[in-house]
Amino acid sequence: MSDPVLSTESVTKSYGGVTALDDVSVSVPGTAVTALIGPNGSGKTTLLELLLGVERPSLGTVDYHGPEAVRRFGYLPQRPTFRPGFTVAETAAFYAGLVGDDAERLLEAVGLDAVADRRVSALSGGMTRLLGIAQALAGDPPVVVLDEPASGLDPAMSDRVFDVVADIAAAGRAVVLSSHALPLVERTADHLIVLESGQLRTVGSPAELRERTGGPLHETFPTLLDRESAVVEGDR
Amino acid sequence: MTADRVWRVFRREVRAARRSRSYLALTAVTALAVFGVAVAGEGPSGGYVPTVIDVLVVVELLVPAVAFAVGYRALSDPIARGELDVMNTYPLPAWGYVGGTYAGRAVVLVAVVGLPVAALGAYVAATAGPETTVFASHRGVDSPLLYLRFLALTLVYGLVSLSLVFLLSVVAGARDRALVLALAGLLVLSVGGDVAVFAALDAGILADTSLGGALAVTPAGAYRGLVFDQVLYVAVPTRSAFVPGWLATAALLCWWGATLVGTAVIATLR
Numbered sequence: 001m002s003d004p005v006l007s008t009e010s011v012t013k014s015y016g017g018v019t020a021l022d023d024v025s026v027s028v029p030g031t032a033v034t035a036l037i038g039p040n041g042s043g044k045t046t047l048l049e050l051l052l053g054v055e056r057p058s059l060g061t062v063d064y065h066g067p068e069a070v071r072r073f074g075y076l077p078q079r080p081t082f083r084p085g086f087t088v089a090e091t092a093a094f095y096a097g098l099v100g101d102d103a104e105r106l107l108e109a110v111g112l113d114a115v116a117d118r119r120v121s122a123l124s125g126g127m128t129r130l131l132g133i134a135q136a137l138a139g140d141p142p143v144v145v146l147d148e149p150a151s152g153l154d155p156a157m158s159d160r161v162f163d164v165v166a167d168i169a170a171a172g173r174a175v176v177l178s179s180h181a182l183p184l185v186e187r188t189a190d191h192l193i194v195l196e197s198g199q200l201r202t203v204g205s206p207a208e209l210r211e212r213t214g215g216p217l218h219e220t221f222p223t224l225l226d227r228e229s230a231v232v233e234g235d236r
Numbered sequence: 237m238t239a240d241r242v243w244r245v246f247r248r249e250v251r252a253a254r255r256s257r258s259y260l261a262l263t264a265v266t267a268l269a270v271f272g273v274a275v276a277g278e279g280p281s282g283g284y285v286p287t288v289i290d291v292l293v294v295v296e297l298l299v300p301a302v303a304f305a306v307g308y309r310a311l312s313d314p315i316a317r318g319e320l321d322v323m324n325t326y327p328l329p330a331w332g333y334v335g336g337t338y339a340g341r342a343v344v345l346v347a348v349v350g351l352p353v354a355a356l357g358a359y360v361a362a363t364a365g366p367e368t369t370v371f372a373s374h375r376g377v378d379s380p381l382l383y384l385r386f387l388a389l390t391l392v393y394g395l396v397s398l399s400l401v402f403l404l405s406v407v408a409g410a411r412d413r414a415l416v417l418a419l420a421g422l423l424v425l426s427v428g429g430d431v432a433v434f435a436a437l438d439a440g441i442l443a444d445t446s447l448g449g450a451l452a453v454t455p456a457g458a459y460r461g462l463v464f465d466q467v468l469y470v471a472v473p474t475r476s477a478f479v480p481g482w483l484a485t486a487a488l489l490c491w492w493g494a495t496l497v498g499t500a501v502i503a504t505l506r
Binding site: 049052053054070071072073074075077078079080081083085086094095097098099135138139141 | 241244248251252255256317318319321322324325326327328
């Protein structure tokens with residue numbers, strides 16, 4: 001496993017009286033795909049937002065150890081939407097222009113160059129997600145954070161999105177994502193962080209966790225949790 | 237480099253507006269309202285000042301309404317759909333995003349309000365009698381320069397209204413809340429300031445002698461006071477301003493600056 005590009009030290013995040021994340025210490029290796037998995041409400045999005053710096057921890061620290069860059073993080077929110085009235089090419093050009101990047105390169109990286117002239121409002125959910133990933137790659141950030149990149153997508157599009165994720169990591173970046181699509185996570189991720197009820201349950205590679213649970217994670221995942229009734233979506 | 241990024245945000249706003257038919261419709265409605273009121277009042281045949289007298293009340297109400305239509309979703313939408321979080325990952329400070337977006341929407345507002353009001357001025361020039369002179373060299377004379385002052389003050393009032401809308405938009409952070417806050421803000425901006433001043437007068441909190449000063453610190457009162465001071469009373473030698481001009485000018489500048497800075501600060505701290 002390569003050196004960490006991001007780490008948290010005893011991070012806690014509370015919203016009013018609700019603790020979304022409690023004393024979590026994790027590392028995110030570079031040039032690898034790190035997946036945050038856990039039931040709904042386990043704190044995955046909160047941890048992603050803390051790693052990104054969108055949210056500040058109530059307690060603890062988040063440290064970036066990666067190289068200096070024009071843009072440290074690329075970010076795909078859970079439901080990316082874009083300004084209506086613009087084409088795919090114009091949208092990509094806007095984000096690329098903010099960091100002196102090439103819009104065509106971004107669209108080619110996610111396979112959207114063939115629909116560059118299409119209005120963003122005419123894109124399918126999967127294509128919108130891919131455009132969001134293209135946006136996240138603008139400026140060649142060392143860390144790319146993807147919040148539920150395949151949620152709500154059909155199996156073929158989910159496969160395509162995770163193939164793109166694998167390509168991003170293979171190009172030398174750290175990818176951090178949250179997902180319920182465990183079969184795809186098992187196939188793509190190098191490092192898993194398991195969260196439940198805002199607490200860190202365990203970390204490890206898919207192979208290590210499979211060995212611990214005794215089977216494919218999408219079938220045996222609840223055994224990693226405290227409560228066996230945990231809801232995990234995405235089995236297919 | 238930050239200036240270039242702000243420029244890109246500005247350019248995107250203007251491009252989006254150019255492609256939107258709703259702004260064309262808004263401009264047409266604004267034109268219909270100001271022309272309708274002016275023609276019904278027969279101000280254009282009397283000259284520039286009579287026209288301003290005819291349309292002042294309507295413009296005073298229309299300008300905040302247009303500002304709210306142009307700006308109430310300007311920041312709440314990007315917040316709700318996560319665009320502001322995405323923009324935070326780019327080397328563009330939140331104030332730059334706010335500034336570029338504001339500048340873009342300001343161009344829209346200037347077009348939606350300015351074009352109909354300017355067209356009305358051109359209509360007056362074409363239809364007014366010979367007593368309407370080209371240049372006013374002394375008080376008591378109607379002039380297109382007075383109308384230009386009215387136009388300029390109206391646009392300044394529009395920009396102040398828009399900055400207030402931006403503040404409400406960033407505070408709302410969601411489309412439904414933005415709409416409610418925008419409507420509340422519209423009421424406060426249009427009539428709330430005057431009502432508050434007169435309520436304070438009625439309750440004895442405010443002395444009669446302070447009325448002009450108190451009216452001058454509300455955006456609508458400051459705008460109205462400056463129009464009277466700089467346009468209407470210039471053509472009436474015996475009258476003087478009912479609000480201190482310097483105070484009204486300072487009030488508009490303070491509203492504009494404070495709300496824009498407040499918006500940028502809130503966007504940064506989100």
